[in-house]
Amino acid sequence: MILIVGGTGALGSATTEKLLAQNTAVRVMTRNPIKAQALQALGAEVVQGDLRDRDSLLRACQGVNAIMASAHSIMGRGSEASKYIDEQGHKWLMEAAKTAGVWQFVYVSALGAAPDNPVPFFRIKYKMEQTLRSTGLPFTILRPTAFMESHAYGFIGKSILETGKVQLFGQGENPRNLWRPPMWLTLLCGHCWSRIWLGKCWKLAAQKT
Numbered sequence: 505m506i507l508i509v510g511g512t513g514a515l516g517s518a519t520t521e522k523l524l525a526q527n528t529a530v531r532v533m534t535r536n537p538i539k540a541q542a543l544q545a546l547g548a549e550v551v552q553g554d555l556r557d558r559d560s561l562l563r564a565c566q567g568v569n570a571i572m573a574s575a576h577s578i579m580g581r582g583s584e585a586s587k588y589i590d591e592q593g594h595k596w597l598m599e600a601a602k603t604a605g606v607w608q609f610v611y612v613s614a615l616g617a618a619p620d621n622p623v624p625f626f627r628i629k630y631k632m633e634q635t636l637r638s639t640g641l642p643f644t645i646l647r648p649t650a651f652m653e654s655h656a657y658g659f660i661g662k663s664i665l666e667t668g669k670v671q672l673f674g675q676g677e678n679p680r681n682l683w684r685p686p687m688w689l690t691l692l693c694g695h696c697w698s699r700i701w702l703g704k705c706w707k708l709a710a711q712k713t
């Protein structure tokens with residue numbers, strides 16, 4: 505049984521669908537099980553959980569062999585701020601995974617994760633990579649670049665199509681490296697769960713910007 509935390513998200517839901525199609529048992533954790541109804545209909549087990557609720561993480565991890573941590577709260581504010589979800593919540597998730605004795609923890613970090621990145625989110629990602637390494641859990645770290653669907657369409661294309669305007673970060677002259685999560689699915693649903701991926705950190709990006 506693989507637990508997908510963030511299973512209702514762009515990457516998590518696509519991974520869940522593909523794993524189910526391969527007859528792999530999947531448990532999806534979500535704060536709101538209604539969001540996971542379509543995945544449940546495909547055969548996923550759905551569990552209610554919140555990265556801010558430690559006990560819910562212990563429950564979600566019970567009986568699972570492997571975990572993919574693909575939830576995040578980059579834009580979260582107040583009680584949903586990144587420090588509660590991406591940092592504290594992930595520490596608790598790692599502890600819960602250890603208690604449950606999982607044999608692989610796949611952590612979805614981000615390309616650019618570094619202790620000196622000017623963006624706090626990327627510093628937290630780096631910190632969580634280090635925390636995971638120190639837990640003793642068998643781990644695989646993935647550092648993807650920005651997702652084409654979220655960035656090219658969600659942040660830019662949709663706004664241009666709907667309003668003719670777009671808000672760009674910076675001068676608008678920086679080349680961006682984008683990748684499509686569907687391209688990773690073969691990797692995420694196959695090799696990634698192999699023991700030869702353990703203890704490694706993989707950077708996932710398009711060849712050219």
Ligand SMILES: NC(=O)c1ccc[n+]([C@@H]2O[C@H](COP(=O)([O-])OP(=O)(O)OC[C@H]3O[C@@H](n4cnc5c(N)ncnc54)[C@H](OP(=O)(O)O)[C@@H]3O)[C@@H](O)[C@H]2O)c1
Nearest residue numbers: 510512513514515534535554555574575576612614650651
């Ligand atoms: N999108 C990108 O361009 C990009 C680039 C590099 C790395 N990444 C990383 O890739 C992973 C997947 O990103 P994505 O874009 O697929 O995510 P997404 O579509 O934005 O979905 C976010 C997920 O996080 C979950 N979540 C948020 N707050 C939560 C909480 N308090 N407790 C439990 N779950 C919570 C949501 O679940 P519910 O709402 O169902 O609870 C949802 O499934 C993340 O780790 C992200 O940092 C993304």
